[in-house]
Each structure stands twice: as structure tokens, then as C-alpha cells.
Amino acid sequence: VPRTxxxxxxxxxxxxxELLRLLRENTNSIEAKHGVRFDVTSVLVRCSERTRPVELAxxxxxxxxxxxxxxxADVVVEALGGIEPAGSIARATLARGARFVTANKALxxxxxxxxxxLALRHAARLDFEAAVGGGVPIVRVLRESLADTPVRGIRGIxxxxxxxxxxxxxxxxxxxxxxREARERGFAEADPARDLDGRDAADKIAILAWLAYGIxxxxxxxxRRGILPDPEHLxxxxxxxxxxxxxxxxxxxxxxxxxxxxxxxxxxxxSEFGRTxxxxxxxxxxxxxxxxxxxxGPGAGGGPTASALLADVIRGARQLxxxxxxxxxxxxxxxxxxxxxSLDQGVPANLVPAIxxxxxxxxxAARDRGSRLHIVTRRVAWRRIDLMVRTLKSRGGRPGVARxxxxxxx
Amino acid sequence: VPRTxxxxxxxxxxxxxELLRLLRENTNSIEAKHGVRFDVTSVLVRCSERTRPVELAxxxxxxxxxxxxxxxADVVVEALGGIEPAGSIARATLARGARFVTANKALxxxxxxxxxxLALRHAARLDFEAAVGGGVPIVRVLRESLADTPVRGIRGIxxxxxxxxxxxxxxxxxxxxxxREARERGFAEADPARDLDGRDAADKIAILAWLAYGIxxxxxxxxRRGILPDPEHLxxxxxxxxxxxxxxxxxxxxxxxxxxxxxxxxxxxxSEFGRTxxxxxxxxxxxxxxxxxxxxGPGAGGGPTASALLADVIRGARQLxxxxxxxxxxxxxxxxxxxxxSLDQGVPANLVPAIxxxxxxxxxAARDRGSRLHIVTRRVAWRRIDLMVRTLKSRGGRPGVARxxxxxxx
Numbered sequence: 001v002p003r004t005x006x007x008x009x010x011x012x013x014x015x016x017x018e019l020l021r022l023l024r025e026n027t028n029s030i031e032a033k034h035g036v037r038f039d040v041t042s043v044l045v046r047c048s049e050r051t052r053p054v055e056l057a058x059x060x061x062x063x064x065x066x067x068x069x070x071x072x073a074d075v076v077v078e079a080l081g082g083i084e085p086a087g088s089i090a091r092a093t094l095a096r097g098a099r100f101v102t103a104n105k106a107l108x109x110x111x112x113x114x115x116x117x118l119a120l121r122h123a124a125r126l127d128f129e130a131a132v133g134g135g136v137p138i139v140r141v142l143r144e145s146l147a148d149t150p151v152r153g154i155r156g157i158x159x160x161x162x163x164x165x166x167x168x169x170x171x172x173x174x175x176x177x178x179x180r181e182a183r184e185r186g187f188a189e190a191d192p193a194r195d196l197d198g199r200d201a202a203d204k205i206a207i208l209a210w211l212a213y214g215i216x217x218x219x220x221x222x223x224r225r226g227i228l229p230d231p232e233h234l235x236x237x238x239x240x241x242x243x244x245x246x247x248x249x250x251x252x253x254x255x256x257x258x259x260x261x262x263x264x265x266x267x268x269x270x271s272e273f274g275r276t277x278x279x280x281x282x283x284x285x286x287x288x289x290x291x292x293x294x295x296x297g298p299g300a301g302g303g304p305t306a307s308a309l310l311a312d313v314i315r316g317a318r319q320l321x322x323x324x325x326x327x328x329x330x331x332x333x334x335x336x337x338x339x340x341x342s343l344d345q346g347v348p349a350n351l352v353p354a355i356x357x358x359x360x361x362x363x364x365a366a367r368d369r370g371s372r373l374h375i376v377t378r379r380v381a382w383r384r385i386d387l388m389v390r391t392l393k394s395r396g397g398r399p400g401v402a403r404x405x406x407x408x409x410x
Numbered sequence: 411v412p413r414t415x416x417x418x419x420x421x422x423x424x425x426x427x428e429l430l431r432l433l434r435e436n437t438n439s440i441e442a443k444h445g446v447r448f449d450v451t452s453v454l455v456r457c458s459e460r461t462r463p464v465e466l467a468x469x470x471x472x473x474x475x476x477x478x479x480x481x482x483a484d485v486v487v488e489a490l491g492g493i494e495p496a497g498s499i500a501r502a503t504l505a506r507g508a509r510f511v512t513a514n515k516a517l518x519x520x521x522x523x524x525x526x527x528l529a530l531r532h533a534a535r536l537d538f539e540a541a542v543g544g545g546v547p548i549v550r551v552l553r554e555s556l557a558d559t560p561v562r563g564i565r566g567i568x569x570x571x572x573x574x575x576x577x578x579x580x581x582x583x584x585x586x587x588x589x590r591e592a593r594e595r596g597f598a599e600a601d602p603a604r605d606l607d608g609r610d611a612a613d614k615i616a617i618l619a620w621l622a623y624g625i626x627x628x629x630x631x632x633x634r635r636g637i638l639p640d641p642e643h644l645x646x647x648x649x650x651x652x653x654x655x656x657x658x659x660x661x662x663x664x665x666x667x668x669x670x671x672x673x674x675x676x677x678x679x680x681s682e683f684g685r686t687x688x689x690x691x692x693x694x695x696x697x698x699x700x701x702x703x704x705x706x707g708p709g710a711g712g713g714p715t716a717s718a719l720l721a722d723v724i725r726g727a728r729q730l731x732x733x734x735x736x737x738x739x740x741x742x743x744x745x746x747x748x749x750x751x752s753l754d755q756g757v758p759a760n761l762v763p764a765i766x767x768x769x770x771x772x773x774x775a776a777r778d779r780g781s782r783l784h785i786v787t788r789r790v791a792w793r794r795i796d797l798m799v800r801t802l803k804s805r806g807g808r809p810g811v812a813r814x815x816x817x818x819x820x
Contacts, residue, residue: 026558033558033624129555135699137555145539145547148436148443148724149717214443223792225811233810237752237784240777243816264812266750270680271815280701289545289714291690293707298699307559307697314558340676342647367650374647382633400643401635402674405681406653 002037007313008073010044010089011080014186015103015130017054018306019077023313024054034314042071044080065089075313078102083110090115094124101312103130103305106194109203113216127312132204133158133281135304136297140311142211142285146293151212152286153252158204160279160299161188161195162227162247167277169235170244187279187300198226198247198262205249205260208283212251213258220251222260238266244274336379338364338404341389342372347397349373355395359388376404412441417723418452418483420499421490424596425513425540426453427464428716429487433723434464444724452481454490475499485723488512493520500525504534511722513540513715516604519613523626537722542614543568543691545714546707550721552621552695556703561622562696563662568614570689570709571598571605572637572657577687579645580654597689597710608636608657608672615659615670618693622661623668630661632670648676654684746789748774748814751799752782757807759783765805769798786814 007023009016023030023038031037043061062068065085069092076093078086078100086107093100094115102108108115108128119126129139133156142151157163164187168178182188194200202224206217227234227247238245243266251260267274272294276282281299286292298304347355349366352373356363362378377385385401392399417433419426433440433448441447453471472478475495479502486503488510490496496517503510504525512518518525518538529536539549543566552561567573574597578588592598604610612634616627637644637657648655653676661670677684682704686692691709696702708714757765759776762783766773772788787795795811802809 022558030558135697135701135703137551137703140550140555141547144725145550145721146717148432148440148720230808230810233752233782234812237750237810237812240779240784241750241786241814241816243814245812248813266812266814266816268816270685273815278701282704287545287714287717289708289711291545291688291706291708293545293547293705294692295703295705296701297703298701301699304697304699308555310558311555315554340647340651342643369650372643374650376651398640400640400647402644402647402655402676403658404651404653404676405683406651406676406678 002031002035004037004039005074006039006041006072008042008044008068008071008076009040010068010076010078010086012043012045013079014302015305015309016043016077016079018302019079019309019313020054020056022306022310026310030314036314038313041073042068044068069093073098075099075101077309077313078104078107079309080104081106083107087111090126091118094118094126095122097122097124099125099127101127101130101309103128103309105131105200105203105207107131109206109217112207112210113218125315127315128207129312130305130308132207133283133295134160134279134297134299134301135307136281136283136295136299137308137311138208138283138295139211141293141295142208146212146285146287149287151253152288153250154205154208154212154283154285155248155250155273156205156208156283157246157273157276157281158249158283158299159195159198159201159247160281161192161200163276163281163299164188164279165196165231166227166235166245166247169231170239175231196226196228196231198224198249201226201247201249201262202260205251205262209251209258209260212285213253215258220258220260222249222251222262224261225263227264234264241266242269243267244269246273246276248273334381334383336381338379338406339377339385340374340402340404341377341385341399342369342374343392343397343399344372347392347395351395352392355391356388359391360384361388412445412447414447414449415484416449416451416482418454418478418481418486419450420454420478420486420488420496422453422455423489424712425715425719426487426489428712429489429719429723430464430466432716432720436720440724446724448723451483452478454478479503483508485509485511487719487723488514488517489719490514491516493517497521500536501528504528504536505532507532507534509535509537511537511540511719513538513719515541515610515613515617517541519616519627522617522620523628535725537725538617539722540715540718542617543693543705544570544689544707544709544711545717546691546693546705546709547718547721548618548693548705549621551703551705552618556622556695556697559697561663562698563660564615564618564622564693564695565658565660565683566615566618566693567656567683567686567691568659568693568709569605569608569611569657570691571602571610573686573691573709574598574689575606575641576637576645576655576657579641580649585641606636606638606641608634608659611636611657611659611672612670615661615672619661619668619670622695623663625668630668630670632659632661632672634671635673637674644674651676652679653677654679656683656686658683744791744793746791748789748816749787749795750784750812750814751787751795751809752779752784753802753807753809754782757802757805761805762802765801766798769801770794771798 165178206220248265279300282296575588616630658675689710692706
């Protein structure tokens, strides 16, 4: 019999609804992997009349916080946003030794250190992967993977809304047009002021500075300038200098202490930050290793944020997957690719087209590079290339073969 | 009194030695943060006569596996490499319910699933962050952050040695010259065959496929081709097509099962993989979210690998840092930057140089862009720009200010 873990969810908008859907859809695989079942006992909503993405037990939907806090719950998930009632729910949950999982950066930036002390005092647990970076697992990486690695500095694009707007403006849209599109696509809220003036990014960099340096996020005083009031001139200035404007958040350890900053920065188009477009987030962590650690991923959207919440919800119940294992069907890889094949004069060049044709390989281009013939093929599965290469080798050729991915897929 | 956790270390080369140094150097901060002290009870070495980076208790250094296994240890760390005696040490450790931490990809690729079953049976724990990706926390991310997120596919540059050699050859070195340099800089072992023929990358992608899909890594049959036998023609072919050669490892879920592949692939120079140079590793995880998750960082070197081992060693003893908090010295940010300042005609252009000079700002360039004056400054701290901007505003100007980072720093 699997252990049942009761979950209460505060907030059932885009993120909360997606989390319910993930819990429902993965019930069997979660049970198989972790030996647990999640039972959603209570969902706090603003309006009980709206339709929900999944069916809930009658009586599970509540509209007042007291009823919500009265429900049985091993884990309380908060996806409401804002400081209250999220803060009251957090305190009540942690004070009774339960687990509190949140996507709420404002709450953690203001009350994170206090809530963490409360969690430690009551042997409870506070998790907030979804609060920073959307689908980028930056909280886990700083909190665990790098917990005892000295961090020199962190730089990042942490606000998907402003990055979406800036990159749409680079493509010729006006600020108003870009903001309208962001709203239509669910990337900007009705009031995007906290995104555009840098407060959202400042909250997030304060949380990362807390994780990296142990400094209470409320005492992190970031120098902060957003992309307002004049994003059109800022992007035009960046373009005139051959660069791209990004809203950069950073913190660093200096001899005086920890500094933090959010401001518009102009990067080269081909730099890591210049190439970070749309709602993508990117974080770069300098540990003094020569190469920094980079993390990137979708910074907004219900799917990534709900996945981050789910990982935190399952935390503790987790063990490594240990399934019997479907054998790998590597022989059946029929994905077609373009290929580069060059070969020396062991095989006469005029025989190559016929050898290719017999293997089912269509040539796109062939070029004589002095002592070598260099071929590019049309899209074809490895199986056929393998056959062609074997034939070339059996005739004394020594072909060099590489797959071609000259589209900017990744 | 802090809890004492005893550690036994098998292997004291570059990685093992660096781990000893990190444990010694961070004794106080680890105790403050986690309430534990690590006591190194035994170090297994090949030759007891060599000098070690840190002093060890007399009798702690042993040269035979039986003495090593006889030592008390809550955690056994393995940094020997190879299948034996690493496998025997792993089995003995897990069978008595202790924790086994390893950087050994060959061991995990061959015996990982078996060792994980052993760990579950004896309530022991197996961790291997350092086995894949060096300083890139890919194991943790797949094993925990994305444990219940369906993964469509994973692509990565996972072998730092071959990537270093390929990117040095792009800069004009011969293969032999690049390999010599890799050896001199500690990026290639005496026998680099497993790196160059793709076996090292195949081991790593099999481990990642295990974590993503639950398939025993021994049944993952990757189609494998390395950069041998003819890396010089392969890189020349890539260059002739305007691309860059990389050794790509990938696995994906298809309708038939899971496929895996290691082979040379030609990418555009400006693509994420084309821009991955030196011993850097890069992993891209497609979760079907539109934007993939990207992770990058140093793929080789004692520092990153030992840090990954240390994070696994401390695991379990960990809680969030909760220090009193040094106040952030954000006011004292004196880092000099170049700045872009554009302004309308509220302030006459001929007054701007004097206003800049009084604020201590040296202008590098000024350009009249029709209705706007656009200035680029020399390197100067924000404090001075802030003063200049305040003066411009007090005189009716509306300057737009962005920091300039047009060097390819990141």
C-alpha cells in the first residue's frame, strides 16, 4: 500500500491548475517511482464558480483562508502570489511542522529568512524552487550542489517579461505593441510595473544572494534601475552601438561585503546574454573555476513553474528510478540528418555517386578539395550512411564522416 | 558539540587531494552551516611515500583495500577511477548501510543500477554528481529537479578532453600538438583513448539516460563514433562548411524506446554547441517547454570535480545557511564600467562635456543622432554617472542610461 501524502493548494490559476493536472496525470508513475500517492485535500480559490482543469472532491474547494488552514495537509503549496494571505499560510504551515512549497518570490524576498528560521525551529521544511528562474533549477543548485562552494558572483537575466518585451522591440515592435503581445501571450500581468521597473528581478537576486552568501534577503539593497521610463531610447542606443539591451541582475562578494544590482546593460548580440531572447532566463555563477556555471531555461509559463513546484512537493519521498528497463532501440534510429563525408583518393571520385545511390544516399553537393573529395548529403538516416561508408572502406577509401547541424537549432 | 561524520577516501590524486584540501579549509564554515565535522579516518593510496596536500593522522594512509575497508566510515568517497577495486569498495560500503560517493563514470555506467538496488536494500545511499559533467550539476538536476518531469531528449558536450583538442585544432594546432597541450595542462590522461573514441561520453550519456528514463545504463546501446581516426580531416571538413566540429552525446525518447548516440556533429560557430570551447561541458534538456533547459560549466579539473564530491559528501547533513548577515555594501560599488547615455535636447549639447567633467566622467565618444545626443563614457563607477545624470535631470534633460559590456565577457 503506498503511503498517502495530503496536499493543500492555495491558488488555482495558471500555475496551480497546471500543478493539479500534473499530480493527476502522473499519479501512477509517481506511485511506482516514489511509493507515495498525493491526495489533494483542499484548494483555496478566489471564486468557487470557475471551472477547474481537473475534478476535485466535493468540498475540497474553499474560498476562505481559515477553512483552508483547517484542512489536513502534509504539504501546503502556495501559488497565490503577493505577501498576504501567503505569509499567514506559510507561518501557520511551518509552525505545525509541515512542509511549505511556494512559487512566490516577493514572499521569500521579504520573509524568507524569517520563514526559514521558523521551519528550523519546528523541524518543518520550506522550499521555493519555483520562486526564481521558472524552469531553471537555480535554487536547488545554489542551495545544494554549490552549498559549500565559495561563490564569487552571480549574474542573470531573471525577468522573463522585460526580456520578452526587449527582444520583441529589437525585432521592430514599439514598447506598447510588445507589452500588448506579452499580455496576450500570458507573459505579462495586468500590472507589469514590478517586472519593468526591476523590482521583480531585485527580489530574485536578493534570494540568490541569500542562498549564495547567507545574507537575509531583506538587507540586500540592490542598486536598481529597470527598463522604464524610456525603453525605446534605451534599445535604440543599444542598437546604435551594435549591441542588445538586457535587464541584468547581479550580486557579488567584494572586500566590503556583498553588492547587488539590477540595471539595463548593453551586450554584444553574440554573447550569452545577448542571445537570451523571449521569456528565457539565464544565470551565470562564477565559482572562480575559470569557466562559470551557466543555467538557462524558460523563465515563465505554467508548465515549467508547476514542474518546479511538483519537484519540491515530491522532495523527501524521492528515490532513484529503478524500473526494469525497456531495452534501448538504438538500431532503429531512423532520424534523417544531413552528413558531411570527405575521402581521400583511395576510391575514384567518379565511382562515388553510384556507391551513394546504391546505399540510398542522395548527394546535395560534392566538391574537389585538392587531394580530397568532400560531399554533403541530403537528409538520410545513419543506416544508409553506414552502408555507404562500409562500401567506400571495402574499396580502400578512408572516409571522415560528421553529422551536419548547420541550422541554429541549439 | 557538532556531530562528527567519518569519511574514508579512496584515491588521493588531483581530485582526491583537492577534496581533502576543501574539507580541511572549510572545516569551520561547514560546522557553522551544517553542525557537522568531517573526520578523515582513512585514505587509500597507491604509494604511501608521496607528499599529500594536507597532513593526515598517522596511520590514516593505507595502501591495501582490506585495511581501507576496515576503517570506520559513515561516508566512503571513491576517486580512484576504473572498475576495480572501486566496485568492491562500493559494494562493501553500501552493503553495510553506509554512503558511497563517487566521481567514477565507468563504474556507474557499468554497475550503477546494481549498486542503486544494493543501496535501496540496505537503506544506504549512492551519489555520483562528480561522475558526469564536472562542475555542471546535471546529475542533481535530472535526479531531483526534473525527476517527475517527462524528458523528451538530452544533448550534450560531455567530454572535456576531446572538446579541448577540437577547439585548439580550430585555432590552427595539429592534433598531436593539441593532445600534447591537453596533457601538459592536465586535461588528458596518459591514455586518452576512452575520451577520443567516445567511450567516456557514451558512459556519461548512458548514466543520464538512466536518470531520465529509468533504463539500466548497461542496456543503453549508444551508436558511438569518436573523433578518431582522422580528427584533422573532420575539423577541416567542418571548417570548409563554415561550421565547427563537436563530439555530441545525446539520448531521446522515441516511439520505439530510448535511443542514444555519440558522434561528431558540425554546428554553426554561433550556436550554443559551436560556442562551447575548451574543457567546457554543456547539456541541453528538452522537456517540451518550448525553451530547453541549458546547463554549462567546467567539465574537467580538480576544483569543480572535488566541489561536486564535497556537495555529495555533505548531503543529508545540510540545512539552509542562516547566518546573522553582513549588511550589503551596495553604496560602495566602485566597479568601473563604460556607460551609454543618450539625451534629448532639454540640455544643450555644448553644456554636456562640462557637466560630465564636473561629475568626474570622461567621455569616450559623443554622437549627434538627430534629435538626441548619444555619449559613450570611459570606465567610471556608477556613483559618478549617477551625479552626472542628476545634474542633467535638474537642468531639464531626460537621459537614458545603460551599462556597456561589449567585450565578450559572458
